[in-house]
Amino acid sequence: MNVGFAMCGSFCTYNKVFPVMEALRQNHTVTPIFSQAACTIDSRFGLAKDHITRAREICGTEPLCTIGQVEPIGPKKLLDILIIAPCTGNTLAKLAHAIADTPVTMAAKSHLRNGRPVLIAVSTNDALGGAAENIGKLLARKHFYFVPFRQDDPMGKPSSMVADFARIPKAMEAALAGYQLQPVVF
Secondary structure (H helix, E strand, O other): OEEEEEEOOOHHHHHHHHHHHHHHHOOOEEEEEEOHHHHHOOEOOEOHHHHHHHHHHHHOOOOEOOHHHHHHHOOOOOOOEEEEEEEOHHHHHHHHOOOOOOHHHHHHHHHHOOOOOEEEEEEEOOOOOOHHHHHHHHHOOOOEEEOOEEEOOOOOOOOOEEEOHHHHHHHHHHHHOOOOOOOOEO
16 A cells, blocks of 8 residues: 655654654555755754654655645546545644645645545644644544544643544544544544
């Protein structure tokens, strides 16, 4: 199976996301895709070049980091599923409003033309604030599925939610079978 694995700029989650990429790579062909932020921003969680190197080493291929590189995903039917992990509030908003101006959102738009699933692993400090509307829109939209998510710090960050990245493989199986893994929020 051909899996697209798109990473956005929620850098604090990378330590949980990369092991999932490794696990999927054991049984599938995995194509890494990075948002512009993921490709270029150095943060306290690591250097962009190191994240790119790690994805390349795991997947055995160079990460796709431009709109031009991801546009053929749909026309050439390159993927069976596209996983966006982590998916930031910014990317959620763009997906909910059909904006395809980043490598990750263009990959989703291109992939969706074939009616194939997009699996979203949320990581945003605004999930129970402004991003809630966008999550709701995508939950109601065909071909979008979510990795179950929860509040990650109810007292310190009451609007923040994050996916349980360890559930990506199960959520992927469900999405490929055409159903949402439940419960969505736990």
